[in-house]
Amino acid sequence: MQRVAEVFKSMMSLGKSSSCSSCWDWLPHIHFPFVGYCTLWGTTTFEDYYCSSYKLVSVERERFYWCATCKVRLNREEAVSHWIMKHRVFRGAYVDPDIREELYEG
Amino acid sequence: MARRWLDYKTGAWVQWCPGCGDFGILNSIYGALAELDIDPTNLVVVGGIGCSSRSVYYIKGNNVHTIHGRAIPIASGIKLANPELTVIVTGGDGDLLGIGGGHFTALGRRNIDIAIFIYDNAVYGLTKGQAGPTLPLWARTKALAYPNIQGSVNPLLLAFAAGYTFIARGYAYHVNQLKGLVKAAIQHKGSAVVDILQPCPTYNDFMTQEWYEKRIYYLNEEDPTWDPVIRSPEDMKVKAPRILEKMLETGDRIPLGIFFQDLTKDTMEERLEKAMPGYLRTPPAKRPIDVKGRITLHPFKIFKDKLLET
Amino acid sequence: MTRLTIDLSIIIGGPQGGGVESAGQIALKVFTLKGYNIIGTREYHSNIMGAHSYFHIRASSDTPRALRLPVDSLVAIDAESVLTHVNDVAKGSIVVYDVGSINQDASTLAPMEHSLKKRLEKMFSERGARPTVGEAIKLLEERGARTLDLPLKELLRKVSEETGSPLASIARTVNIMGLSAALYALGVEFPYIVKAVEAQFGKRPKILAPNIAAARIAVEYTHEKYGARNPLPDGPHKGRVRMIVTGNEVVAMAKIVGGLTFESFYPITPSSDEAHYIEENKYLDVGDVFRDVGLDKLSIVTLQTEDEIAAIGMALGAALTGARASTTTSGPGFSLMNEFISMAVEAEIPIVISLWMRAGPSTGIATRTGQQDLLHAIFSGHGDTPKIVVASGDHVEAFYDAIKAMNWAEKFQIPVIHLLDKYLASTSVSLDEWDVDPSLVEIDRGKRVYGPVKDYKRYEITEDGVSPIAPLGFNTMIINSLEHDEYGFVSEDPIDREAMVLKRVRKVETISKSIPETEKALLHGDPDAKVTIVSFGSTKQAILSAMEELYREGVKVNFLQVRVLSPFPRDLVSKVLAGAEKIVGVEANATGQLSFLIRAHTGYSVGHVIQKLNARPLYDIDVVYGVKRIIESGVERVVVNSGS
């Protein structure tokens, strides 16, 4: 709790340009991408939060990405094309560890 | 008084061709059962469909003649529901490794205490000699218009990969040696398989008695120190390479005997007892389900996770 | 005294995995706690994560027989839910949505099915608009819905700040927010919501706290926006213990209390949850009940096999030893079981197969409902294969049928196929202790002989076709899937053969005689009505509900529910149909499978059919519409298609 409060204090709601929503360290929630998980602080943040460790997402590295617009995992080549189309591309997505409880047999 | 082999022979006319290796196998089974003194009323022989599967008529027991390829599921259900029964499966290479191959593999994973005897003649006897799953590539038997263009499966390696804890190979005409293998397989606690090489004089004119007898030899005769028994994970590491080497040996020399016996694994029945103590005392066949015909359990008394007080 | 009838329906939509299931369960609990009867179902894609799913519930002071459309409230906190259900909403209903989704356009929703996007495009272009959430909300408002725009992100931020909970539990509260807002707007008091959330998550404080906070924050917001609501009165079913249970679970329970000791299965929707519930309860503490026989725990062997062939095979093997055994599957798996159905008939082995029908053919739509396997069940197995096929109309019937099926299987030494479907499988209802009273059924294991029998004949020719059955392990004998003599020994002798064929079919008469008429078929409603609906299975409650509506509108129909479909209750059905002027079949298949059976057995043709083919549950409005169309126009076939 203590730690979380500190995190909130150190954050400010700023414009989109340099907020979590375009930060390398942020994983948007798989279903509700306005909220997400900051891998740096290890806590929940909202897309418009900001902190001094902000680092712009890029699709330069050879790895997998997540497009929150298309809700799909991308390889780098695909990520570049989604990025160009101004989709919301991230390093990954956040999935609840308990999601199994909400899933059905298919 | 100990039982004699004749105590297991039924009055049925044995319908196999003269010279069929099945006779040898049947005699080995009689002998093994007698030496183990198994009570026929406690014995279950399950057969699939094929010449060999007819063994169920020739052995005294509570036997089940099932359908093609499906002896193993029936046998598994029987053993798990009543672990006190001695359950063995008799079937052909086509039945057990062809159409029933999926069940054969699954049994290894379960290690249910069942002994499987593969009457392996490399052909489909009952349906007139088509290629069986163990017939070598390019072999051409009488019944085939062209040489076999499908490769063969190695039953021992398949069993090993699947997790069988007793794997042996025998030869149908060596009744005495085979009896020993059958006995050991039945005595083994866990899923056991004996692949029994068996000439089919009617359809397999390639793998004949002569063909086999030029090639076969016994592992423990060639190497008196041969020890296939695994008692620990270290044993497995040390012995597996040699065991696999012997399982792979084909062509001019075909080894017989016990290749592998793993004593480190629980049987399925033991696993069930661990999961549900008391299972062995009252397995599905014996567990009371009612009290004088009445159902005494009410869902509201036992499925409390679904209840809500309003 | 006039009692106020409350009857509320809600759809809660969202991406699969996004919390719809918890929200649905909480909704069921809220209304049960409030003293109402409930029914609720889940509808979802055959997909693991992200595709649209929804929970549809109905709560009523009466018995809600079936789901109702249109609904009184739509909880649609994602764009896909608003757009998917835009036509499922009644006038005056409450639609809860997320302000943040307002500009989302159907064309950009990745998981949405292509055809639905096209339909929405067309529908909205006729209004000169794009299919966006904003436009959908406008349309809903025009149609008289009251909309509630939740600023989801802001509310969620509050939850997060208040509880400091990790994302895992926060995101899941989204649906609870939407639901709580809707419930509050419908007049449910906040403490009931809390109680239901506690019942759902009570054992997990980490999840409970944020959910309670979310509910409160949503309720406060709704209160500010809408002001105080008229409280929803308590329903008539308060002050007792109730059970909320799905069809899958109620069948599992029936099997367990009915003495099942062995179930082997291969996972397949919509049957797996039945097997899983048995598995969860396979080692049951039963206290004193079996003390006399020295047992305080009951064990059931449940085993996942390599395929459906092995699933039924193992159950048959177990049955041979005397165990009460069953398996469970749906159409694709049942196809694989066919060869063993034949064997069970030939070798006379008792076996129960719970067949949960889903939309075929082939893999079809794995997670949706249908009634396409009736003839598959009846004609399963090659050769002459007499068997019992029984179809349950609802949860209570399914419970008793599952126990009876096990009795019948053992009594007649025959396969019994218990026909159920996806709709029943995933539909929850509230039940009372007396609804599922197993003491109403006795356990009957037929002509069972334990111990050695002199000159035992497993297939003894008897007048009723049923021979004494000895489990393996007492005698020597042969159980045979080949034709055999009385001892089970293989025989191709013409006299033996004929005697055995006749013996096996004689069981059909025996069965027909021993199952009471009322269990074979039931005529609901006015026997003198001119229009007779015939149907089977889970269409029952929607039809009964429709009949009430039709009655109010002055249309008199009755309904013949065929329960046992094999052996077919020919005389009973003929008698009813003889008096009908118009016969209307209701089936969720396109080939008129029940009509076919009726015609084949009775000679009566079912002149009109109402068919539901979109793989969604049958609703009462479907039946009302279909019957009226048929009466007005005399058409032969009406395809009804409500549901999203």
Ligand SMILES: Cc1ncc(C[n+]2csc(CCOP(=O)(O)OP(=O)(O)O)c2C)c(N)n1
């Ligand atoms: C005859 C039949 N039985 C069962 C099923 C249900 N079913 C669908 S996929 C599946 C198993 C999937 O596991 P796997 O093959 O390992 O694929 P994965 O999803 O893990 O990639 C099952 C049991 C079916 N479709 N058909």
Ligand SMILES: [Zn+2]
């Ligand atoms: Zn994209």
